[in-house]
Amino acid sequence: MNTDGIKVVDCHTHVFTDKIAQKAVLHLVNHYRMPWSGDGTLTQLLKMAPVAVFSTATKPEQVVSINDYIASLSDERLICFGTIHPDFSGCEAEIERISALGLKGIKLHPDFQGFAIDDPRMMRIYDVIGSRLPVLIHLGDENSDYSAPRRLSKVLKEFPSLTVIGAHMGGYMRWDEAREHLIGKNLYLDTSSTLCRISPERMGELIGAHGADRVLFGTDYPARLHKEELENFMKVPLKDSERAKILSLNAISLFNL
Numbered sequence: 001m002n003t004d005g006i007k008v009v010d011c012h013t014h015v016f017t018d019k020i021a022q023k024a025v026l027h028l029v030n031h032y033r034m035p036w037s038g039d040g041t042l043t044q045l046l047k048m049a050p051v052a053v054f055s056t057a058t059k060p061e062q063v064v065s066i067n068d069y070i071a072s073l074s075d076e077r078l079i080c081f082g083t084i085h086p087d088f089s090g091c092e093a094e095i096e097r098i099s100a101l102g103l104k105g106i107k108l109h110p111d112f113q114g115f116a117i118d119d120p121r122m123m124r125i126y127d128v129i130g131s132r133l134p135v136l137i138h139l140g141d142e143n144s145d146y147s148a149p150r151r152l153s154k155v156l157k158e159f160p161s162l163t164v165i166g167a168h169m170g171g172y173m174r175w176d177e178a179r180e181h182l183i184g185k186n187l188y189l190d191t192s193s194t195l196c197r198i199s200p201e202r203m204g205e206l207i208g209a210h211g212a213d214r215v216l217f218g219t220d221y222p223a224r225l226h227k228e229e230l231e232n233f234m235k236v237p238l239k240d241s242e243r244a245k246i247l248s249l250n251a252i253s254l255f256n257l
Contacts, residue, residue: 001171002200004114005044005246006243006244006248007053007216007247007248008050008217008226008230008247008248009049009050009051009079009216009247009248009251009252009257010050010052010217010218010219010221010226011051011052011079011085011089011127011136011138011165011190011192011216011217011251012052012054012167012190012192012216012218012219012220012221013045013048013051013052013053013054013219013220013221013222014040014053014054014055014056014220014221014222015041015042015045015053015054015055015057015073015217016040016041016055016201017041017069022039022040025198030218031145032051039053039222040221040222042073044222045221045222046075046077046078046223046226048219048221048226050077050078050079050257051077051078051079051221052078052080052081052105052251052255053070053073053078053079053080053081054070054081054107054136055069055070055083055107056083056107056108056109056113056197057083057084057085057087057088057113058109058112058113058114059085060088060089061084062084062085063083063084063088063094064094066082067081067082067083067094067097067098067101067103070082070103071101071102073099073105074151075092079104079251079255079257080102080104080109081102081104081105081106081136082094082098082103082105082107083101083106083107083108084098084105084106084108084125085113086113086119086121086125086199087121091124091125091128092128094218095125095128095129095132095133098133099133101175102117103133104133104134104255105133105134105135105136105255106129106133106134106135106136107135107136107137107138108135108136108138108255109137109138109147110124110137110138110144110146110147110213111138111141111143111144111146111147112138114146114203115146116145116146116151117139117146117147117148117151117152117154117155118138118151118152118154119156121153122155123158126155126158126159126161126162128176129162130159130161130162131161131162131163133163133165134163134165134188134254134255135163135164135165136164136165136167136190137152137164137165137166137167137172138167138172139152139166139167139168139169139171139172139178139182140168140170140171140173140174140175140177141172141173141174141180142170142173147161147171148171148174148177149166149170149171149174149177149178149180149181150177150180150181152164152166152170152181152182152187153181153185156182156185156187160186161233163187163188163254164187164188165187165188165189165190165216165218166178166182166187166188166189166190167189167190167192167193167218168190168192168193168194168220169183169189169191169194169203169206170183170189170206172193172197173197175194175206175247178206179194179206179209182211183206183210184209184210184211187214188214188215188216188250188252188254189205189206189210189214189215189216190215190216190217190218191215191216191217191218191229191233191246192219192220192224192229193223193224194234195229195236196224196228196229196232200232200235200236200237201237203236204236204237204238207242207246209237210247212238212239212241212242212245212250213245213250214248214250215245215246215250216246216251216254217233217246217247217248217251233246233247234251
């Protein structure tokens, strides 16, 4: 895919061990009722690197093992994020460990983890994280209100020093709500699972309203593959300078690459 020589960093991908990848992807296909392009394995993912990679703990007892697994992925092309769960005992110590492991941030998926973004259990965790690590939060779901964009606006107000990346341009399939509550606020947004759902013109409008300095390119692999998402992104009406920021420069700065 021709990106006119601009380096690309994919800021939103997921990976699973070979043992569970097929089962995990099937679960996601059934949940979102749409076909997925990738197989969820590290082997396939590395063909699209450099990428930010996540795996979310849906149960508190999974937190440590997932963080250990993600930290073990030593390939220099990976930007690895840890996970935390509101019911995990010892969140403060684990957040310290995530940082010590060299992980670049924390990924949260409210719908799959069973909490609302503004749940009181999470407020204490946001307070512990503070400005130490970026937090990427899944936003928007047709089947749940846990990840509603309006909920994140409350968190941003209470924790202004928290570095938040709002996935899916602020709310998958809830972009009107995202436009009202998040666009233009003090957070990053990523393009994942949005380019395939809205027009290039609308994406351009959302980016313009929020500011290209705070938007990151992401595929949501294995939902989409790198090539197809880049093709969609290159259709968005943007200046060359804006395109370069979104495709890599913002990520390089944010993650100190």
